[in-house]
Amino acid sequence: MFGISALGWVHTLGSLPAIPAAAYMFAIHGRIIPRSKAGAVYFVSMLIGGATTVLVAHAPVSYGIGAATLLLLVTGYAIGRLPAPGRAAIYVETIALSLTAFLLMVPTATEILRRVPDGHPLVTDLHSPLLLGVQASILAALVIGLTAQIIYLRKTGKAAV
Template sequence: MFGISPPGWAHTLGSLPAIPLAIYMFARHGRIVPRSRPGTIYFISMLIGAATVFSVAHQPASNAIGVVTLILLLAGYGVGLTQRLGRAGVYTETICLTLTAFFLAVPAVSETSRRVPDGHPLVTDLNSPLLIGAQASLLVALIVGITAQVIYLRRQKMTRPMHAEDVG
């Protein structure tokens, strides 16, 4: 179904939970909250997706996105484990994790539009105006989103990362 191999299904189903979790955390908290239950599940799901992309990638850019996503994911979750960076750590954490969501969304939109509906996909090639428009919209959302997050964090004057007890 949809021309997806067994490793492709493992990759897709492993990373799929990250999408609604990211949407939930962005809507509820304005950012991905790493030290929360949804944040922990997001981390595991993103780790599965980024680590398995190498077994299913057909484009060289896919491997690069996988590597960058892994680096950003580990940096975003790791920076909160130290207090050395202080307030800058919260900004670093937020930006890194928002970028992971972006690097999940770009191939998700591309692959979904090239496979759905089964047999008659919305897009047949990577240069489709529909696909380019969707990816451009994701880029605009990323720029607007990170800008809004930074403004919000500056107004909140957060001095430490948000923890599970902060999100109820």
């Protein structure tokens, strides 16, 4: 179904829980919270997705996306656990994990549009206006979201000082 191999299904179903986990955390907390139940689900799902990318990817750029996702994921989850990471840690954590969500959503949206409906996908060309519009919308959400997150962190950080 949808031209996805068995390994492709492992990749897809393994990384799929990261989407509602991220959506939940963005809606409730305004950012991904690593030390929470949803954060644990997000971490494991993203780890599965990023690690299996090298096994299912067909385009060379996919390897870069998978590696960048894993690097940002580990950075975002590890920075808060370092001894005396300083005030910048919350910014690094927030930016790194928001970028992982972006790197999850761009290929996800692209693959959905290129595979659904089965046999007659909405997009057959990577330069399709629909695909480019969806990708631009995801980029705009990243820029607006990161800006809002940083402003919020600065405001709450000043209030705490």
